[in-house]
Amino acid sequence: MSYELSGYQANGFAAPIPVLSADEAVSLREEVAKLRRDHPADAGQFLGTNCHLLLPRFYDLALSEKVLDAVEAVLGPNLLVWSSGFFLKDSRDEKFVSWHQDSTYWGLEPPEITTAWIALTPSVRESGCLRVVPGSHTKGQIRHVDSFTETNMLSRGQEIAVDVTEDEAHDIELQPGEMSLHHVRLVHGSEPNRADHPRIGFAVRYIPTHVRQTGGRTFAVLARGCDDYQHFDSPPRPDAALSAAAWKTHQESLRRTNAILMATATQETAAPGHRLKGED
Numbered sequence: 001m002s003y004e005l006s007g008y009q010a011n012g013f014a015a016p017i018p019v020l021s022a023d024e025a026v027s028l029r030e031e032v033a034k035l036r037r038d039h040p041a042d043a044g045q046f047l048g049t050n051c052h053l054l055l056p057r058f059y060d061l062a063l064s065e066k067v068l069d070a071v072e073a074v075l076g077p078n079l080l081v082w083s084s085g086f087f088l089k090d091s092r093d094e095k096f097v098s099w100h101q102d103s104t105y106w107g108l109e110p111p112e113i114t115t116a117w118i119a120l121t122p123s124v125r126e127s128g129c130l131r132v133v134p135g136s137h138t139k140g141q142i143r144h145v146d147s148f149t150e151t152n153m154l155s156r157g158q159e160i161a162v163d164v165t166e167d168e169a170h171d172i173e174l175q176p177g178e179m180s181l182h183h184v185r186l187v188h189g190s191e192p193n194r195a196d197h198p199r200i201g202f203a204v205r206y207i208p209t210h211v212r213q214t215g216g217r218t219f220a221v222l223a224r225g226c227d228d229y230q231h232f233d234s235p236p237r238p239d240a241a242l243s244a245a246a247w248k249t250h251q252e253s254l255r256r257t258n259a260i261l262m263a264t265a266t267q268e269t270a271a272p273g274h275r276l277k278g279e280d
Contacts, residue, residue, distance in 0.1 A: 005017075005070065005073045005074060005181075008073075008074045008181060008183070009074075010135065011134040011135060012132065012134060012135060012136060012137035012138070012182060012183040012185070012186035013132050013134070013172065013180060013181060013182040013183065013186055014070070014074070014180065014181045015172045015174065015178070015179070015180030015181070016172075016173075016174050016175070016178040016179070016180065017066075017070050017178060017179045017180065017181065018066070018177060018178055019064065019066040019067050019070070019118060019177065019178070019179050020061075020066075020118070020176070020177035020178075021177060022176060022177055024177065025119075025120050025176035025177040026176070028057065028058075028061070028120055028202075029120040029121060029176070029200060031055075031057060032047065032086065032088075032120065032200060035047065035055075035241075046242065047085070047086040047088065048085050048086070049083060049084075049085045049253075049254060049257065050083055050084060050085070050219070050250055050253045050254060050257070051084055051085055051086060051250075052081065052084040052204070052221075052238075053219070053235055053238060053246060053249050053250045053253055054238055054241065054242055054246050054247065054250045055238065055241050055242075056237060056238045056239075056240065056241060057241075058084065058202060059221075059237050059238060061118065061202065061204075062081045062084055062116075062204045062221070062223065063081070063221070063223050063224075067116055067118070067179065067204070068223055068224050070116070070179070070181060071114060071116060071181065071206045071223075072224060074114055074181060075112065075114055075206060075207070075208050076208050076225075077224060077225040078208055078209040078210075078224065078225030078226055078227065078228075079206050079207070079208065079209070079222075079223045079224045079225060080206065080207050080208070080209055080211075080220040080221060080222055080223060080227065080232060081204060081205070081206060081220060081221040081223050082108070082113070082205045082206065082207050082218075082220045082232075083204075083205045083257065084202065084203060084204045084205065085202075085203055086200065086201065086202055086203070087117075087190075087199075087200075087201045087203060088198065088199070088200055088201075089127065089128050089192070089193035089198060089199040089200075090193065090198050091193060091195060091196050091197055091198055092193065092194065092195075092196070093128075093192060093193040093198075093199075094151050094192045095128075095151050095192060095193075096128065096151060096189070096190060096191050096192050097188075097189045097190040098189050099133075099187055099188070099189040100187070100188070100189060101136075101137075101141065101184070101185050101186065101187055101188075102115060102184045102185075102186075102205075103141060103184040103185050104141070105261050105264045106184070106261065106264075107213060107214040107215050107260050107261065107263075107264045108184070108207060108211050108212070108213060108214070109211065109212055109214055110211065111141075111184050111185055112184075112207065112208055112210075112211055113183075113184035113205055113206065113207050113211065114181050114182065114183060114184065114205075114206050115181065115182050115184070115203055115204070115205050115206075116179050116180075116181055116203070116204045116205075116206065117130055117172075117174075117179055117180045117181075117182070117201050117202075117203050118178075118179040118201060118202045118203075118204070119174035119175065119176055119177070119178055119179065119200070119201050120176055120177075120200040120201065120202065121176055121197060121198055121199055121200045122174070122175055122176065122195075122197065122199075123172075123173065123174040123199050123201055124171075124173045124174075124195070125171050125173065126193075126194050126195040127193045127194070127195035127197065127198075127199040128190045128191045128192050128193040128194070128195075128199050129171055129172055129173050129174065129190060129199070130171075130172040130174075130180060130182070130188060130189075130190055130201075131169045131170065131171055131172070131188060131189055131190055131191070132169070132170050132172060132182060132186055132187065132188040133168050133169060133170070133186070133187040133188070134170050136185070136186055136187035137183040137184075137185040137186040137187075138185075139185070139187075140185070141185065151192075174201075184205075206223065207220070209222075209225070209226070209227040209228065209229050209231075210229050210231075211231070212229075212231045213231060213232065213260065214260070214264075215259075215260040215263055215264065216256060216259065216260050217231075217232060217233055217256065218232060218233070218253065218256045218257050218260065219232060219233055219234070219235045219249075219252075219253045219256065219257075220232035220233075220234070221234060221235060222234060235249045235253060236249060
C-alpha cells in the first residue's frame with residue numbers, strides 16, 4: 001500500500017488513504033446533490049443512519065476493494081459493515097461535532113471498531129474537517145455528558161466531560177476520494193464549515209465478525225471473509241435507490257439500532273425521551 005497504516009495502533013487513526021478516483025468522487029458527490037435537490041424534505045433521513053441500505057452505490061462503496069484492503073489491515077480479514085451515514089455541512093454552515101468517542105452509546109463489544117470517513121469534497125480545516133486527539137483511544141471509555149445543542153450534528157450532543165486543548169488536536173485534511181480510518185475510542189470532533197464549498201463525507205463503521213451487539217440483534221453486512229459467529233442479521237443489498245423493499249429494510253435497521261442506542265444512552269445518562277436524529 002502507498003499509505004502508512006502502521007501508526008494506527010499507536011495514534012488511533014490513519015490518513016490520507018486514496019480509495020476513489022477524482023471522477024468517481026465527483027460522480028458520487030453529484031448523486032448526493034441530486035438526492036438533496038429531488039427530496040429536500042427527506043434527504044436528511046435518506047442520507048442518515050444506514051443509508052447504504054437505501055442507496056446501492058454507497059452499499060457498493062462500503063464493500064469496495066480499496067476501502068476494505070485498508071480496513072482489513074487494522075481489523076483483520078473477517079469484516080462486517082455495521083452502519084453508515086453522511087456528515088454534511090453546507091458552505092458557511094454552523095453545524096459542528098463536539099469532542100466525543102463513538103463507543104459511548106453503540107453497545108458493541110469488544111470495542112474493536114473502525115470508522116472509514118470518505119471525503120467527496122475537500123475536507124480541510126476551513127471547511128470543518130475531522131479533528132482528533134492522537135492516542136486518546138488508549139485511555140479507555142471517557143465519561144460523556146449530553147447537551148442536545150441544536151447545531152451539534154451528534155444525536156444527543158454528547159461530548160466528553162473533560163477539556164481538549166488546542167495543542168492536543170490534530171486536523172485530518174482530505175481531498176475528494178481520500179479517506180481516513182479512526183478507532184472507536186479515539187476522541188474526535190469537527191468545527192463549523194467556514195468555507196464557500198460544502199463538506200461531504202461518507203462514514204462507514206466496520207467491525208470484525210467476533211464483535212457482538214449488546215441488547216439485541218441488529219443488522220450487519222458481511223463485507224469480507226467469513227462469519228463464524230452470526231451475531232447479526234444480514235440485510236440484502238438494496239435493489240434500487242429508495243425502493244420500497246430497500247425502505248422496509250432500512251426502517252427495520254433503524255428500529256433495531258435506535259432501540260439499543262437509546263437504551264444504552266438512558267442507562268448512561270438517565271436522560272430518556274429524546275429520539276435519535278434521522279428516526280421517524
